[in-house]
Amino acid sequence: MKAFLIFLLFSISIITFSQEVLLGQDVKPDTLRPVFGPNLRHFAYGYLGIGVPVPFSGTGNYVMPGVSSTLSFGIRYKRRLSNTFALGLDLGMNFSGFRIKQDAGKTVPDKEINRKEKFQVNTSVGSAYFRINAGRRGNYMGNYLDLGAFGGWNMAKKHKTVNDNTNGEKVKVITGKLSYIENFSYGVLGRIGINRYTITARYRLSDIFTPSYSIPELPRLTIGVEVGLLKE
Amino acid sequence: MRKAKVIFILLSFIFMWPGFTEAQQQWMVYLKDKQHNDFNPYTYFDSKAIERRLNSGLAVDDPSDWPVNEAYVNQITPLVTEVVMISRWFNGVAVEADATQILNVKNLPFVLDIEWVEPLRLQVASYQDYDTSMNAGQAEVLRGQINTLGAEAWRNAGINGKGMRIAIFDVGFLNADHVPAFDDIRSDKRLIATHDFTSRKKSNYVFYGNAHGTEVWSCIAGKVGETQIGLATGAEFLLAKTEKDSEKFAEELNWLAAAEWADKNGADIINSSLGYTGKRYFSWQMDGKTSFVTRAANMAARKGMLVVNAAGNEGTDAWHTIGAPADADSVLSVGGIDPETGYHIAFSSYGPTSDKRMKPNVAAYGHVTAAAPSALTSTQGTSFSSPLVAGFAACAWQTNRSLTNMQIFSEIEKSGNLYPYFDYAHGFGIPQADHFLNRDKKTTEPTFRIVENGDSITVFINKTFTLNGTNPGESEYKNQLPDGTEKREMNDFFYYNIMNKAGVIDSYYVLVVSQQEVLTVLKSNYRDGETLNLHFAGYSLSVKL
Numbered sequence: 001m002k003a004f005l006i007f008l009l010f011s012i013s014i015i016t017f018s019q020e021v022l023l024g025q026d027v028k029p030d031t032l033r034p035v036f037g038p039n040l041r042h043f044a045y046g047y048l049g050i051g052v053p054v055p056f057s058g059t060g061n062y063v064m065p066g067v068s069s070t071l072s073f074g075i076r077y078k079r080r081l082s083n084t085f086a087l088g089l090d091l092g093m094n095f096s097g098f099r100i101k102q103d104a105g106k107t108v109p110d111k112e113i114n115r116k117e118k119f120q121v122n123t124s125v126g127s128a129y130f131r132i133n134a135g136r137r138g139n140y141m142g143n144y145l146d147l148g149a150f151g152g153w154n155m156a157k158k159h160k161t162v163n164d165n166t167n168g169e170k171v172k173v174i175t176g177k178l179s180y181i182e183n184f185s186y187g188v189l190g191r192i193g194i195n196r197y198t199i200t201a202r203y204r205l206s207d208i209f210t211p212s213y214s215i216p217e218l219p220r221l222t223i224g225v226e227v228g229l230l231k232e
Numbered sequence: 233m234r235k236a237k238v239i240f241i242l243l244s245f246i247f248m249w250p251g252f253t254e255a256q257q258q259w260m261v262y263l264k265d266k267q268h269n270d271f272n273p274y275t276y277f278d279s280k281a282i283e284r285r286l287n288s289g290l291a292v293d294d295p296s297d298w299p300v301n302e303a304y305v306n307q308i309t310p311l312v313t314e315v316v317m318i319s320r321w322f323n324g325v326a327v328e329a330d331a332t333q334i335l336n337v338k339n340l341p342f343v344l345d346i347e348w349v350e351p352l353r354l355q356v357a358s359y360q361d362y363d364t365s366m367n368a369g370q371a372e373v374l375r376g377q378i379n380t381l382g383a384e385a386w387r388n389a390g391i392n393g394k395g396m397r398i399a400i401f402d403v404g405f406l407n408a409d410h411v412p413a414f415d416d417i418r419s420d421k422r423l424i425a426t427h428d429f430t431s432r433k434k435s436n437y438v439f440y441g442n443a444h445g446t447e448v449w450s451c452i453a454g455k456v457g458e459t460q461i462g463l464a465t466g467a468e469f470l471l472a473k474t475e476k477d478s479e480k481f482a483e484e485l486n487w488l489a490a491a492e493w494a495d496k497n498g499a500d501i502i503n504s505s506l507g508y509t510g511k512r513y514f515s516w517q518m519d520g521k522t523s524f525v526t527r528a529a530n531m532a533a534r535k536g537m538l539v540v541n542a543a544g545n546e547g548t549d550a551w552h553t554i555g556a557p558a559d560a561d562s563v564l565s566v567g568g569i570d571p572e573t574g575y576h577i578a579f580s581s582y583g584p585t586s587d588k589r590m591k592p593n594v595a596a597y598g599h600v601t602a603a604a605p606s607a608l609t610s611t612q613g614t615s616f617s618s619p620l621v622a623g624f625a626a627c628a629w630q631t632n633r634s635l636t637n638m639q640i641f642s643e644i645e646k647s648g649n650l651y652p653y654f655d656y657a658h659g660f661g662i663p664q665a666d667h668f669l670n671r672d673k674k675t676t677e678p679t680f681r682i683v684e685n686g687d688s689i690t691v692f693i694n695k696t697f698t699l700n701g702t703n704p705g706e707s708e709y710k711n712q713l714p715d716g717t718e719k720r721e722m723n724d725f726f727y728y729n730i731m732n733k734a735g736v737i738d739s740y741y742v743l744v745v746s747q748q749e750v751l752t753v754l755k756s757n758y759r760d761g762e763t764l765n766l767h768f769a770g771y772s773l774s775v776k777l
Contacts, residue, residue, distance in 0.1 A: 020744035022725065023576055023657060027738055030553050030656075031588060033516050037550075040514075136348055138513040231550070 051224025382665020568598020
């Protein structure tokens with residue numbers, strides 16, 4: 001019985017490998033009308049982005065724009081309505097770091113001067129957008145303008161300071177779950193894109209600091225760039 | 233105030249965006265009618281264009297050739313920024329205008345329709361691997377690229393495309409006015425005319441920009457010393473620069489303008505090694521009638537010219553299938569063969585068209601040795617398969633000038649080494665000179681037989697068609713090159729496909745023949761009415777399943 005099974009397996013292997021298929025094409029996938037693609041009914045792709053807070057005079061100008069940033073990543077879904085219009089949803093994470101200037105007039109979150117000081121707010125964010133595409137094109141993302149709104153849960157709310165003690169040692173203090181930072185944030189967004197490359201602007205309508213603490217608000221506007229993880 | 237600033241910044245972004253500020257667009261304005269005026273085809277066309285019309289049985293004085301009504305053009309001109317081109321075939325005027333201007337044009341009583349010709353980027357159907365020296369491999373490829381098309385047979389018959397006029401549309405012919413590969417053509421004054429359709433100055437200088445066109449031209453007619461690169465070394469040429477490397481505007485309009493120019497100047501054949509795919513069109517628009525360039529190519533064919541076009545290099549991309557204008561039913565679309573393996577080269581775009589017509593029509597080497605501006609070079613892409621076949625077509629047509637363009641199209645298909653078998657990777661295979669030179673000597677001796685036993689169909693290779701008349705073993709059948717490496721030719725493979733009732737292939741395969749019993753299929757796996765088509769070494773057979 002065992003010998004028969006070995007023979008059977010050997011025979012099957014001979015049949016299986018006696019034909020070396022150099023080229024095999026199933027035509028059906030090429031003749032079906034696809035529905036998933038950059039300018040087809042459905043499309044989804046990942047994105048990576050970086051933005052910087054833009055302080056206006058009188059609001060948020062105590063952050064250091066050059067070293068403050070928002071890193072983001074997520075997945076973007078797009079539902080085509082027509083060649084010109086589309087709707088979409090994003091799900092992702094924003095990691096916002098606000099470095100605070102340490103100067104004489106400092107009031108955020110208090111008047112204490114540190115060697116370095118930073119607020120870190122990590123937000124799980126979702127957004128909905130309306131897309132206007134410019135131009136006739138095929139299955140190609142093309143040039144577009146997105147207008148939308150976002151909302152998110154501030155998952156991590158941290159205050160970080162770095163100081164030197166009297167022994168010259170570095171002292172890092174991280175305070176989490178800050179009660180004076182709101183749990184949720186929301187706002188509006190705009191994006192201008194050329195295929196995978198996008199300039200983004202997000203304006204936070206919600207406050208970061210709980211109003212009862214009377215802490216001057218952090219910059220509401222973030223301008224940045226995104227790269228879509230899609231093939232051109 | 234703060235919100236106003238935010239809105240201002242957002243709006244600034246929007247209006248700084250090129251898509252919004254670039255209000256000038258290109259439009260094709262179609263006109264309702266033409267006036268015959270005093271059009272005289274005999275003075276307007278080159279004598280070869282008249283000859284082609286007569287040979288093709290076409291009317292010499294055809295309304296589609298009449299000039300566009302000049303009074304209409306004169307009324308449109310002051311309303312737009314610029315008139316880009318005027319098309320007799322489409323009875324239209326391509327213009328550059330903004331939305332307000334074009335609305336004014338649309339209100340003119342003689343305007344039939346307006347089509348937006350959106351600016352998008354060119355996709356030249358090639359990618360290149362530059363090499364400055366001609367090594368043994370390049371020499372082998374050079375021999376193969378023309379010998380597979382019957383170079384020796386053409387040479388022995390004294391056929392070299394003499395008397396045929398070929399127009400080449402390309403992205404640039406860098407240094408082609410100096411490259412030695414075209415010395416004979418220049419000295420014999422067989423370069424009839426050139427035109428740069430990408431220049432607003434409408435210059436005749438085309439020997440700048442990209443070397444792609446130089447290499448393409450060499451694959452039609454290049455010759456270095458006594459070494460041929462292409463087959464049509466005796467043909468005449470028209471060179472049209474219709475593309476720019478990263479041009480944003482008007483490639484398809486340029487193609488149309490060049491086709492009308494080629495027609496006027498007596499071209500018999502157009503070689504067009506370019507294609508438009510996903511950036512401009514959807515895959516289902518590759519139906520032979522939608523894209524602008526496809527309609528232009530079909531019109532060129534209606535004028536009696538044979539249009540030869542590269543299938544495209546999307547075989548390994550998501551697009552996968554042919555582009556425009558290779559989807560046109562009147563365009564001879566050419567796929568690529570890998571010289572290393574002897575069958576379909578991976579990047580060569582597959583058929584069928586979106587309306588399920590067979591494409592490509594034929595195939596040729598997709599990796600070639602070509603004349604670059606400074607030396608012979610290796611390069612690949614169906615951009616080079618197309619000119620190899622264009623050269624072949626010139627030779628084939630020279631053997632019988634009484635054939636029309638669509639008759640020679642059909643004969644070239646029939647000359648394919650797989651004919652009547654076909655698939656959507658190779659079409660009918662590599663065209664063979666023998667079909668035109670030794671038609672009567674061709675035999676179709678069976679190379680295999682089928683044995684039906686109940687539900688199964690088994691295919692056996694006939695011993696006569698194996699090496700030394702033996703059952704081919706794995707090592708026996710493969711050809712050996714002098715250096716001991718394996719060399720397979722296209723005829724060494726076993727091809728089969730499954731065709732449905734509508735005549736559309738559902739699946740197709742290429743197998744290595746490593747034993748006499750090469751294939752077994754079970755009928756029960758297929759639907760009634762489907763056909764099993766088989767091909768090996770010049771012999772084809774169809775079996776109803």
